[in-house]
Amino acid sequence: MTENRDIWVYVETDQGKIVKSSLELFTPALEMTGKTGGQVTAVILGSNIEEAAKTLGQYGAGKVIAARTGEYCPEAYTAAMAQLINKYKPDAVMFSATANAKDFVSKLACRIKTGVTANCTELSIDPETGLISWMMPAPGGIVATILCEKTRPQMGTVCRGIFKAPVPDESREAEVIFEDTDAVPSTQIRRLAKEIIKAEKSIEDAGIIVAGGYGARPEGFVLLEQLADALGGVVAASRAAVDADWIAADRMVGQSGKVVHPKLYIACGISGALQHIVGVAADCVVAINNDPRAPIFEIADYGIVGSIFDVVPALIEEVRKAKG
Numbered sequence: 001m002t003e004n005r006d007i008w009v010y011v012e013t014d015q016g017k018i019v020k021s022s023l024e025l026f027t028p029a030l031e032m033t034g035k036t037g038g039q040v041t042a043v044i045l046g047s048n049i050e051e052a053a054k055t056l057g058q059y060g061a062g063k064v065i066a067a068r069t070g071e072y073c074p075e076a077y078t079a080a081m082a083q084l085i086n087k088y089k090p091d092a093v094m095f096s097a098t099a100n101a102k103d104f105v106s107k108l109a110c111r112i113k114t115g116v117t118a119n120c121t122e123l124s125i126d127p128e129t130g131l132i133s134w135m136m137p138a139p140g141g142i143v144a145t146i147l148c149e150k151t152r153p154q155m156g157t158v159c160r161g162i163f164k165a166p167v168p169d170e171s172r173e174a175e176v177i178f179e180d181t182d183a184v185p186s187t188q189i190r191r192l193a194k195e196i197i198k199a200e201k202s203i204e205d206a207g208i209i210v211a212g213g214y215g216a217r218p219e220g221f222v223l224l225e226q227l228a229d230a231l232g233g234v235v236a237a238s239r240a241a242v243d244a245d246w247i248a249a250d251r252m253v254g255q256s257g258k259v260v261h262p263k264l265y266i267a268c269g270i271s272g273a274l275q276h277i278v279g280v281a282a283d284c285v286v287a288i289n290n291d292p293r294a295p296i297f298e299i300a301d302y303g304i305v306g307s308i309f310d311v312v313p314a315l316i317e318e319v320r321k322a323k324g
């Protein structure tokens, strides 16, 4: 299928520091390229990665490809890796099975139309074809062997702690190539999202407000947007959600935020602290909270005890049905 036998090791970073389990991947990668005559290339993404990139030759990388993508964000990392893979066409890419890698590698596989084997504990390679056997424990106590015969690159995540990282050889250096990817850095994506929300109707003028609190979690805000859309309203938030950086500060309701006067205020995962409710001058308040003792129920006209992740999707469905 391909004569390129290069194996990439994806090196994860956090604030410019290498996530240690990434280094473990050099051991099986070097062993496999030793059999095929290929090269191990380290690929490092993140912010402030200049120093970290320079050290990767010490672990056996023949070449280092680096991209300044900003801190982890699934969209930016998927786009950057897809672009690099399409440019260099490696034969295989290995990832340490960290939470971030588990989050974006399946998206990447879909984007570049190849497969990915998750949580491998053993690897071997056919020296002639470069075909990797990705082995993973499967139900029933068996070890499943997965081959990626028809597409490239072959990709897999490797469980942490299975391999020992090579001892760094400080006399080794590798060429570092900085690539500009068009992937929008994660910080810009977040800023853009905030700008889009800002550009919406101000919460002070809104007739219907769907407000999210700390209980909504960042993923819940996606549901709240959908409910607000279905109702023709806007999304607002408690200070706890704003402080967590899930939504722009101009969406904050309460003592240090804005006083709102909608016809309908739906409080989702908001406890109902005094500093919040002083900002709620609504005709009708609906509270959704999974704690029946939450103070928000004391001021609510209608209360629903339950998780927003159950209640809000059901509400969206009913609103859409009612609108036909």
Ligand SMILES: Cc1cc2nc3c(=O)[nH]c(=O)nc-3n(C[C@H](O)[C@H](O)[C@H](O)COP(=O)(O)OP(=O)(O)OC[C@H]3O[C@@H](n4cnc5c(N)ncnc54)[C@H](O)[C@@H]3O)c2cc1C
Residues within 6 Å of the ligand: 212, 213, 214, 215, 216, 237, 238, 239, 240, 241, 252, 253, 254, 255, 256, 257, 258, 268, 269, 270, 271, 272, 273, 274, 275, 276, 279, 288, 289, 290, 291, 294, 306, 307, 308, 309
């Ligand atoms: C000087 C000062 C000014 C302040 N100004 C403001 C202000 O302007 N606005 C403001 O909002 N706060 C303000 N605060 C902060 C305020 O005191 C509270 O800390 C804040 O309102 C709490 O936000 P919350 O209800 O989102 O979070 P929490 O108090 O953490 O409540 C989260 C709620 O979510 C519920 N929950 C959890 N999971 C789920 C789920 N899956 N489904 C449904 N419910 C769930 C929990 O039961 C809980 O009731 C101020 C504080 C101070 C000291």
